[in-house]
Amino acid sequence: MSGKHLSRRTFLRGGAVCIGLPLLDAMLPAVARAQASMPPSRFIATFMGTCTGSPALTNPAATGPFTAPLPMSFTSLQPVAQHVSILSGMAFPVYNTGSPTAPASALQQQHGGTISPLTSGCSAQDAVAPLVRGHTSDQHAADFLKPGSKFASLQMRVQAASYNGRTGSAAQGRGMSVRKVGSTLSELLPIESPARLFTMLFTGGSTMPPPTMPPPPGTPALPPLRKSVLDLVLADANRLTGSVGAEDRVRLDQHFTHIRDLERSLPGPVAADAGTTTGGGTMTSGCGALANPGVDPAISTYGFGGWANETQRGQWMADAIAYALACDLTRSVSWMLTHDQCWLNSVQTSGSTFVSPDGVTEIHSDSHNATADVRAKNANWGIGLWSRLISNLKARTEGSGTVLDRTFLSFVFAEGTNAHNKGSMTHLVAGYPSRVRNGVHIATGGLNPALVGLTGLKAIGMPVTQFGEISGAIPGLLI
Amino acid sequence: MTQQPPAQQPPGQPPVMQPPVMEPPITQPPGTPFVPPSPAAFQQPGALGETGAQRLSRRQLLAAAENIFGVPAGAAAPLAPFDSASATYFESDYRALAFTSQLILDYESFATEYARAVRADRTNFVQRAGCTPTGSADTACFVKYAQGVGRRVLRRTVSATEAQAWAAKLMPYAVADSDFYSAVEGLVAMWLQHPEFLYRVEKAGAALDGFEIATRMSFFITGLPPDDALLDAASRLTDAQARRAEAERLLSTPAAIAAAEHFHARWLGFDDALLPNALDADARNETAKLVGRIAADGAADWLELFNAKQTWVTPALATHYGLPAPGGSAGWVTYPSGRAAGVLGHATVARLGAKFGDTSPTLRGYELMKRALCGKLSGQIPPGVDIDTQPGLPTDCKSTRYYQRGVAACATCHAITDNIGFGLENLGPAGEWRTEEPQNAACAIDGKGEVGGQAFTGPEALGEVLRNSPAVAACATKQLFHVLTGRLSTTADAASLEALAGQYWQSRSWRALLLAVVTSPAMAHKGAN
Structure with a gap:
């Protein structure tokens, strides 16, 4: 292969928007291949479905390097301030019902309507339903970073239920990650249960033990039963896909492809599950340790103002994400702290006292009715979880540096200073100091917040100039 | 901040909402006799249009495992994957399936945990296998179990060759562990991850085979995979009369009643609704009892759902509603005059x-229009309207607070939704009967509403309209079509949908309608794919 590479821009000639395209090896810069021995790059997209407070509470007084304690909405970041940058004054173009007038627009009437441009760079098309309309940044990152990791991407959410009066599967609500293949959008619903995540992360979805008896002398060792089970499923693939119609064949092929990927990721004949052991409620391996979260905290109510100890859930997830990245279980994570409209109990998150017409105290109502300092405290609750994640990544060493050195993190809020505000938004980035300026405040002068996702993709080395409907850069952020 | 009425329509802002279009109409014009549509088009083999491999919903997956293996899902249930997003009200929508590595891991997690539970229940194994393993290497017993239970899992014949191939792969684990059930655990784990279990796979070609017909019938009527009796009858199911005989049997099972209850819970939207804890079980049982009674009675009108004269209550629920107490711990009570509104009066709805x-009269009217009438408002909620903020002033009566019917820019839609909702205002948020507003006792509730141009007063009168509405019948049968095909209907299905509604009008019976569907040629026909 030559040292020249085919640029994605060339490949994208014609400017297709909101379509995910395969990243071919030929598109990779030669330098990227040469760096294969370095620790992998990672990407974490974080979202919180509320506002941030007034500009005075979110934006440092001066631009450039931080010279004073961080403002009220972000005080929890103080211990890791040198690894974080604040991007103020971001703004979505807005349009009324009809055709979008600008790339990555938000509907003027917004109820969850910014989540699509924020996470996929594609304009919102529904005022109420938080439909993400394109391949999201974490999925672009997953496609780019996938080789070597166990999970192409992980999606998780801290808020245990929507807390809007819905139970069961409806309480799960929508997520923030979507894959778009052709014209088909596939949502990747986040997992909100720490217990379920723990099982999935550390047993690969299976707790089936290997054979307990050693094979007789001279007998070949058996593969793990789990592998044989998948082999048997795959043995029927050709017969089955060959027997159905064209569209069903496409569906079954997709299903079998993922089984095949899982089967290939398993070890061959081994006598024990090397490298990972359980004991004392803590999972340990060569890349660190993670406590077993135990039983999920109970949900107090599915109604407005519900609570399921999201602080505890979020803290464990912050630990789990760091573990998963350090152990190269995945390289791309989307972390939804709350639903797109967040009815989480704000007495618990920030000690709010504003009582909504439904007689409860929760973040969504605060965003409409409470004072700016309450809104700032609610934002800072989520920021606290993010701060813990940054600290965790910093604490995990690899090579001569830390995991944070090779991880790009973004934190985007659904709204600006208050409910429905899209013209004065403040978002944050962190990590990857060799490519991203850390410890600074950048006043963006009204740039589209979708650029945060595009910046992150560039930071991890993806040769990309277009993200959904958006292109461009945040001046002074990338090194 | 409360929402105030705009002084006037903002300049340059035309109304963006359009009235819903419902075909057929909600009510017949006065003096115009209703002519039911012909059911003939549903007798065409291709009446179901395009069909595809439906994936078992999470609910179906768990129920199928328990039904086949007889072991409660228990600890494995939380590991089962969530359903993909669906464009229908139902959990299965083959056109909207997500395929991800996470999904495959979830299937594996569930299969592994459930297989462990099956392994532990040896009595169940012996019962289902028809043999007791003589030792860890008893391949004959393994093969017998694999063929017998495998037929139910994969919904087709399992050949001896296939079962022996499974044995060749899995019995070494039994030998290595000195435990026959290690191989059984592997077999069950494999089955539960097998696409022929997870999907309702139908082979290419127009004519379905007997097992495929059995699968369609069984999931349609009971929500479960076919039982042994239906699989035994598979070779005869290309014949409509054989299908009728089996369908009659299935319709008499508790599973068929449970499936009917679930259908209505999804269609009418209360499956996931949050009810007050003290009422939750009683209220859900109330609606289940009504649906069950209508589903089981071949002579009952399906749409009596909206104006049933009796309801099943516990003493606590009766007190909550202000109804006479039933005899004993629960029972049917007859509504007082003006109250017989079927599910409209249930806490669930x-x-x-x-x-x-x-x-909220707006929300209630909107939900009813959307679900019972399949109405849809076009356009978006206008700029500046915050649906999360209570309208008007709390001290005003609701007819003043919900002012939008009187504002030109809003009236197009609010005249439809709010007029339905205000007609149900005698029902509180959990169905409790009231005659004045709870937040302002000086405001009497008159229960006056309007639907499809027809005025009504109170839930009973609205229920009467809905029961006899061509639009409701068309909407209800459309939902049945969605369940049957596992997809949202399109304009290409218009003739079939009209004919299916026509089939309903033939007898108005849920049971008769299901029998008509099952015996139609379309039940044995696969559409283009």
Whole structure:
């Protein structure tokens, strides 16, 4: 292969928007291949479905390097301030019902309507339903970073239920990650249960033990039963896909492809599950340790103002994400702290006292009715979880540096200073100091917040100039 | 901040909402006799249009495992994957399936945990296998179990060759562990991850085979995979009369009643609704009892759902509603005059209108229009309208607070939704009967509403309209079509949908309608794919 590479821009000639395209090896810069021995790059997209407070509470007084304690909405970041940058004054173009007038627009009437441009760079098309309309940044990152990791991407959410009066599967609500293949959008619903995540992360979805008896002398060792089970499923693939119609064949092929990927990721004949052991409620391996979260905290109510100890859930997830990245279980994570409209109990998150017409105290109502300092405290609750994640990544060493050195993190809020505000938004980035300026405040002068996702993709080395409907850069952020 | 009425329509802002279009109409024009559509088009083999491999919903997956293996899902249930997003009200929509590595891991997690539970229940194994393993290497017993139970899992014949191939792969684990059930665990784990279990796979070609017909019939009527009797009858199911005989049997099972209850819970939207804890079980049982009675009675009108004269209550629920107490711990009671509104008066359905600690006539009317009438408002909620903020002033009566019917820019839609909702205002957020507004006792509730141009007063009168509405019949049968095909209907299905509604009008019976569908040629025909 030559040292020249085919640029994605060339490949994208014609400017297709909101379509995910395969990243071919030929598109990779030669330098990227040469760096294969370095620790992998990672990407974490974080979202919180509320506002941030007034500009005075979110934006440092001066631009450039931080010279004073961080403002009220972000005080929890103080211990890791040198690894974080604040991007103020971001703004979505807005349009009324009809055709979008600008790339990555938000509907003027917004109820969850910014989540699509924020996470996929594609304009919102529904005022109420938080439909993400394109391949999201974490999925672009997953496609780019996938080789070597166990999970192409992980999606998780801290808020245990929507807390809007819905139970069961409806309480799960929508997520923030979507894959778009052709014209088909596939949502990747986040997992909100720490217990379920723990099982999935550390047993690969299976707790089936290997054979307990050693094979007789001279007998070949058996593969793990789990592998044989998948082999048997795959043995029927050709017969089955060959027997159905064209569209069903496409569906079954997709299903079998993922089984095949899982089967290939398993070890061959081994006598024990090397490298990972359980004991004392803590999972340990060569890349660190993670406590077993135990039983999920109970949900107090599915109604407005519900609570399921999201602080505890979020803290464990912050630990789990760091573990998963350090152990190269995945390289791309989307972390939804709350639903797109967040009815989480704000007495618990920030000690709010504003009582909504439904007689409860929760973040969504605060965003409409409470004072700016309450809104700032609610934002800072989520920021606290993010701060813990940054600290965790910093604490995990690899090579001569830390995991944070090779991880790009973004934190985007659904709204600006208050409910429905899209013209004065403040978002944050962190990590990857060799490519991203850390410890600074950048006043963006009204740039589209979708650029945060595009910046992150560039930071991890993806040769990309277009993200959904958006292109461009945040001046002074990338090194 | 409360929402105030705009002084006037903002300049340059034309109304963006359009009235819903419902075909057929909600009510017949006065003096115009209703002519039911012909059911003939549903007798065409291709009446179901395009069909594809439906994936078992999470609910179906768990129920199928328990039904086949006889072991409660228990600890494995939380590991089962969530359903993909669906464009229908139902959990299965083959056109909207997500395929991800996470999904495959979830299937594996569930299969592994459940297989462990099956392994532990040896009595169950012996019962289902028809043999007791003589030792860890008893391949004959393994093969017998694999063929017998495998037929139910994969919904087709399992050949001896296939079962022996499974044995060749898995019995070494039994030998290595000195435990026959290690191989059984592997077999069950494999089955539960097998696409022929997870999907309702139908081979290419127009004519379905007997097992495929059995699968369609069984999931349609009971929500479960076919039982042994239906699989035994598979070779005869290309014949409509054989299908009728089996369908009659299935319709008499508790599973068929449970499936009917689930259908209505999804269609009418209360499956996931939050009810007050003290009422939750009683209220859900109330609606289940009514649906069950209508589903089981071949002579009952399906749409009596909306104006049933009796309801099943516990003493606590009766007190909540202000109804006479039943005899014993629960029973049927007859509504007082003006109250017989079927599910409209149930807490389950009344709850759909709960908002702001009370009811929202807008929300309640919208939900009913959307679900019972399949109505849809075009356009978006206009700029500046915050649906999360209570309208008007709390001290005003609701007819003043919900002012939008009187504002030109809003009236197009609010005249439809609010007029339905105000007619149900006698029902509180959990169906409790009231005659004045809870937040302002000086405001009497008159229960006056309008639907499809027809005025009514109170839930009973609205229920009567809905029961006899061509639009409701068309909407209800459309939902049945969605369940049957596992997809949203399109304009290409218009003739079939009209004919299916026509089939309903033939007898008005849920049971008769299901039998007509099952015996139609379309049940044995696969559409283009």
